[in-house]
Amino acid sequence: MKKAITTLGLALGLTAATSALAADPVKVGFIYVSPTGEAGWTYQHDEGRKNLEAVFGDKVETTFVENVPEGADAERVLTQLAKSGHDLIFTTSFGYMNATLKVAKKFPNVKFEHASGYKRDTNVATYFDRIYEGRYLSGVVAGRMTKTDTIGYIGAFPIPEVIRGINAFTLGAQSVNPDIKVKVIWVNTWFDPSKEREAAETMINQNVDVITFHTDSPAAVQAAEEAGVYAVGYHSDMSAYGPKSHLTAAVHNWNDYYVSRVQAVMDGTWSSTDTWEGIASNMTNIAPINASVPADVIAEVEALKAKIASGEMHPFTGPLTNQAGESVLAEGEVMSDGDLLGMNYYVAGVEGKLE
Amino acid sequence: MDLDLLTNILYLTIRTGTPLLLVALGELVCEKSGVLNLGQEGMMLMGAVVGFIAAFYSGNVYLGFAMAACAGIAMSLVFGFVAVTLNANQVATGLALTIFGTGLSAFIGASFEGKTITALPTLAVGFVETIPLIGRPLFAQDAMVYFSWILFIAIYLFFKQGRGGLKVRAAGENPTVGSNLGLPVLKIRYLSIMFGGAMAGLAGGYLSLAYTPLWTENMTAGRGWIALALVVFASWRVGRIMLGAYLFGFASIMHLVLQGFGLSISSNLLATLPYVATIVVLVFLSKNIERLKQFEPMALGKPWHKTH
Numbered sequence: 001m002k003k004a005i006t007t008l009g010l011a012l013g014l015t016a017a018t019s020a021l022a023a024d025p026v027k028v029g030f031i032y033v034s035p036t037g038e039a040g041w042t043y044q045h046d047e048g049r050k051n052l053e054a055v056f057g058d059k060v061e062t063t064f065v066e067n068v069p070e071g072a073d074a075e076r077v078l079t080q081l082a083k084s085g086h087d088l089i090f091t092t093s094f095g096y097m098n099a100t101l102k103v104a105k106k107f108p109n110v111k112f113e114h115a116s117g118y119k120r121d122t123n124v125a126t127y128f129d130r131i132y133e134g135r136y137l138s139g140v141v142a143g144r145m146t147k148t149d150t151i152g153y154i155g156a157f158p159i160p161e162v163i164r165g166i167n168a169f170t171l172g173a174q175s176v177n178p179d180i181k182v183k184v185i186w187v188n189t190w191f192d193p194s195k196e197r198e199a200a201e202t203m204i205n206q207n208v209d210v211i212t213f214h215t216d217s218p219a220a221v222q223a224a225e226e227a228g229v230y231a232v233g234y235h236s237d238m239s240a241y242g243p244k245s246h247l248t249a250a251v252h253n254w255n256d257y258y259v260s261r262v263q264a265v266m267d268g269t270w271s272s273t274d275t276w277e278g279i280a281s282n283m284t285n286i287a288p289i290n291a292s293v294p295a296d297v298i299a300e301v302e303a304l305k306a307k308i309a310s311g312e313m314h315p316f317t318g319p320l321t322n323q324a325g326e327s328v329l330a331e332g333e334v335m336s337d338g339d340l341l342g343m344n345y346y347v348a349g350v351e352g353k354l355e
Numbered sequence: 356m357d358l359d360l361l362t363n364i365l366y367l368t369i370r371t372g373t374p375l376l377l378v379a380l381g382e383l384v385c386e387k388s389g390v391l392n393l394g395q396e397g398m399m400l401m402g403a404v405v406g407f408i409a410a411f412y413s414g415n416v417y418l419g420f421a422m423a424a425c426a427g428i429a430m431s432l433v434f435g436f437v438a439v440t441l442n443a444n445q446v447a448t449g450l451a452l453t454i455f456g457t458g459l460s461a462f463i464g465a466s467f468e469g470k471t472i473t474a475l476p477t478l479a480v481g482f483v484e485t486i487p488l489i490g491r492p493l494f495a496q497d498a499m500v501y502f503s504w505i506l507f508i509a510i511y512l513f514f515k516q517g518r519g520g521l522k523v524r525a526a527g528e529n530p531t532v533g534s535n536l537g538l539p540v541l542k543i544r545y546l547s548i549m550f551g552g553a554m555a556g557l558a559g560g561y562l563s564l565a566y567t568p569l570w571t572e573n574m575t576a577g578r579g580w581i582a583l584a585l586v587v588f589a590s591w592r593v594g595r596i597m598l599g600a601y602l603f604g605f606a607s608i609m610h611l612v613l614q615g616f617g618l619s620i621s622s623n624l625l626a627t628l629p630y631v632a633t634i635v636v637l638v639f640l641s642k643n644i645e646r647l648k649q650f651e652p653m654a655l656g657k658p659w660h661k662t663h
Contacts, residue, residue, distance in 0.1 A: 035461075035572060038469030067461070067572070185614045188623055192576040193567040195607070198371060202611045205363035219567040222471070241471055241569075352614060 026265055028052060028258075029086040030064040031077055033093035034191075039236045040216055041252070042066065045092045045115075048254035055259050059266070070095025075103060082107040088265050090258070091115065100124060111270055113261060116161075120272050127257060130278025132168035132340070133308050134250030136315035137279075137286050137301055138232045139172025141247050142210040143180055144297045145230055146173070151182045152203035154213035154220055156190045158354050160343045162214045165250075167347045168315045169212060169232075174349050176300075183208060184352040193219040204229055210247070221246055237287035249287035256282055276337065280309045316340065321348045358487060364605075364612060365492035369500060370566065372604030374399075374558040376503050378582040379589070379596050380510055381554025386586055387514070388547035389527035389654040390438065393449025395555050396579030397456020398430045402556030403563035404464040407570040411467060416475045419564045420499070420557060427556020428549050430456055435548040439541060442658040453579070461572040474568035475499060499561050506554075511593045523547055527652035530659040540659065555579065584633040590640055590650040603629040 028049070036046040049062050063086065068077050074096050081089050082103055088111045091100045097117040104112045104124045112124045120126055142151050151173055155162050170182045183206065185199045196215050200223035203211060212232035213220045218241040224231035225242035233239070233249030257275065264270040277283040286305070289298050307313035318329035323346045329335055346354060378395055385392050406423030410416045430452060438448040475497045483494040514520035525533035526543040534540045558578070563570050581603055588603075589595035610625035640647050 035465055035468040037571075040469065043469070183615055185611050187611070188626065189576070191571070191573075193569065193571060193574050194371075194562060194576065194578075195611075197567050198367060198608050199611045201367055202363070202608060202615055205360060206615045217567070217571055218469070218471075218569065222474075222567060222569070226474070 025059050025061045026056075026088065026262060027086045028060060028062045028262060029081040029089040030062065031068045031074065031081070031089070031091050031093075031096065032064060032066040033068060033070060033095070034216070035066050036064075039218055039233075039238050039240070041235045042092065044236050044252045045090070045254055048258040051255040052258050052262055056262065060262060071099070074099040078103040079106070082110045086110060088113065088262060088270075111265060120274060122272055125261075125270075125272045125274070127273075127275040127277075129252050129254075129283040130276060131250055131252060131284050132164050132315060133278040134284045134286050135165045135168040136172035137305055137308070138212065138248050138250050139169035139174075140176055140301055140304060141286075141289060141293060141297065142169070142212065142230070142232055143173030143176040144300075145247060145293065146177075146180065146210045148207045148209045149177065149179045149181065150207045150209065151180060152200070152206075152208035152211045153182050153184045153350075154196055154199045154203075154211070154215055155184055155186045156215045157188060158186060160341060163346065163354070164340060164343045165214050166350060167343065170347055170349050171315055171320075180349065182350050184346075184350060186352075187215060189215070191216045193217040196220050197223045200224065201227070218242075233287060239287065239290070244290075244292070246287075246290060247293060248289045251285050251287050253282055253285050278308070279305060280311065322346060323348055323350060360612075362488050362491050364608065365489070366495075367608045368601050368605045369492055369496060370604075371608055372601040373500050373503050374561045374566070374578055375582055375585060375603055376507065376597060376600035377499075377561065378555045378558035378579060379585040379600055380503075380506060380593075381551035381558075382582055382586050383589070383591065383593065383596055384510065384523065384554075385547045385551035386591065386655055387527045387652055388523045388544045389530060389652050389657065389659070390544050390548055391445045391449065391656040392431070392434055392438075392452070392548060392551055393446060393583065394430065394434050394452025394456065395551075395582055396575055396577070397453035397460075398427045398552050398555035399456075399559035399562070399575045399579045400460035400573070401426045401430050401456045402559030403574060404460040404467070404559075404570055406556070406560035407464070407472065407563040408467055410472050410564055411470060414473075416472070416564050417498075419472075420475075420560045423556040423560030423564070424553040425556065427552040427554070427559070429552070431548045431552025431555075434552075435545050438658070439544050439548070442660050445656050445658065457573065464570045464572065467570045469569065469571065471569045472564070475565035497565050499557070499565055507593070507597055514593055524652070527654055530654055534661060541661065558582075581629060584630060587640075588629075588633045588636050590636065591652065592650070602632070606632075 030049050032042040034042045037043050052060055052062055065077050068074050078099055090113045092115045094116045097119055100112050100114045101119055104121055108123055114126050116128045117126050153166050173180045187195045187199050196217055196219040200211050200220040204227045210230040211220050211224050218238045221231040221233055221238045221242040224245040230247050231242050231245045232247050236251050237249055239246040314334045316335035318333040319331045320329035322328050402423035405426035406419040409422035410419030434448055434452050437443045438445045477495055477497045480494040484490045522538055522543055525538055526540045530540045562574055585599045588599045606628040
């Protein structure tokens with residue numbers, strides 16, 4: 001059935017494609033790993049796609065295929081998109097990496113952009129955002145709002161991307177209150193609303209009064225709302241799930257990047273690049289801060305955000321120690337991108353062990 | 356561990372075990388009548404999505420649960436028609452039902468993805484809730500938890516006493532003899548399948564209406580399969596189903612609780628516990644074929660039609 005839906009989506013896309021306009025618009029394709037929905041990772045990408053249509057009007061034509069499993073299906077869908085005359089294709093899940101490279105080899109004239117990957121080719125660019133900057137800022141908000149000095153963090157899998165977020169969040173919270181501890185629970189799944197909720201409820205009973213997560217559903221926000229504690233969202237603004245509890249969220253924003261890349265294709269200046277941008281270029285942001293947060297805290301976060309944007313401040317600046325108390329970064333030093341990308345330890349203040 | 360924590364573990368164990376209890380009770384009745392329906396996951400997902408949509412438009416979660424049960428029944432009738440009327444292989448039909456339900460629910464629910472509703476409220480019974488340890492776990496749950504207990508007792512009595520339970524068991528132990536004695540075997544099997552469908556639908560509804568009040572594709576995340584294991588684990592005994600459901604629920608939250616204490620037991624390993632327990636029970640039961648006969652319905656999974 002999944003396949004049928006995919007095929008249906010593709011068929012619709014193709015119909016749109018055949019009704020080509022006289023102006024010969026740039027055709028941009030997107031493949032998503034999950035449904036576009038109302039919030040979350042794929043939703044943010046689809047917002048970027050809609051923004052392209054709003055900005056370029058009939059100079060651009062977009063197609064998307066949602067719910068494409070990583071693996072062989074992705075390759076088939078990508079081939080279809082490439083064959084049907086798309087100029088630029090965004091592949092928006094890490095697991096599409098090898099499929100993207102394989103199909104890109106067969107279609108050297110089609111340009112591909114793979115989100116969150118690290119393999120490139122002459123017609124394959126990669127892009128991701130420095131979401132840890134948003135994590136740091138949301139950590140500051142959480143640090144100001146916690147009363148128990150205990151914050152809960154639900155992690156999907158212990159990989160550098162998730163660990164980097166946990167550490168950035170912890171450092172943000174500790175920057176305003178050094179006593180804060182961050183409890184981490186691994187659920188070993190990207191997506192299981194019930195399990196995410198169980199993890200949230202478990203932590204709430206272990207004295208946690210702010211919860212954040214690096215998984216894909218808003219279940220933890222709902223659990224926080226019901227229990228009367230705070231939550232910090234992820235991927236996109238999740239305040240709809242917790243009007244009272246949702247303090248803010250670390251969010252991705254692909255809109256500007258997508259516009260610049262489509263413009264590059266129109267201008268003939270597109271080349272394979274490796275983009276990792278954050279708050280400075282508005283690729284990462286935080287969701288509007290809850291009205292219950294005091295104005296001085298909001299002002300503090302806004303000022304910090306400006307400092308990160310200007311490069312005056314980096315969330316991972318020494319001195320930094322890991323859980324065991326060993327120094328990982330000397331005073332005044334800023335962590336290199338290489339070290340950020342390979343992060344495999346907790347900073348001091350995180351509770352729990354990495355398996 | 357302090358008292359609050361134990362209270363909370365008990366509370367969560369019951370909540371986590373409730374959808375498992377519902378779907379496993381349904382499957383138990385179905386298997387007692389001799390029909391193995393592997394379509395639990397598909398029926399649960401259909402219950403979850405239809406229940407959610409009904410509650411979303413009506414604003415009434417109870418109507419949502421009613422529709423979830425109806426969706427489960429509708430799915431089970433598809434299974435019943437193919438597996439009982441047409442005598443198709445039950446295993447293949449059940450698997451197909453799961454795949455069908457997974458896809459169909461995703462299709463129906465696509466535009467409801469990520470929307471949210473007001474969850475089924477927990478019932479505050481007042482002062483009894485403040486009893487230490489057992490107050491909150493036993494007296495501050497939502498209506499579906501209590502409903503699952505009522506159903507449990509009803510099914511327990513159904514098989515323990517009344518003639519109805521005997522008829523269902525006859526259909527599952529030896530349908531030919533049952534039929535010769537004048538029992539409407541096919542009707543009994545159909546009704547059992549429909550009951551299983553209604554339970555699976557309710558269990559799915561519990562996930563999308565009470566536990567995490569939202570719809571997302573594949574949100575049951577394998578709980579239908581756990582329920583199938585649970586029936587074997589319980590060796591087809593009603594009483595053990597409840598024990599097993601809460602034991603499985605306990606195992607699934609325990610690795611989260613332990614992590615919160617900073618204990619480093621591999622959570623992956625802990626997550627396998629329910630399945631290990633099921634295999635151990637299976638090995639124990641199968642060790643002695645005479646023993647297995649006492650528990651497993653003899654005609655389980657075998658197609659049967661009246662002309663035999």
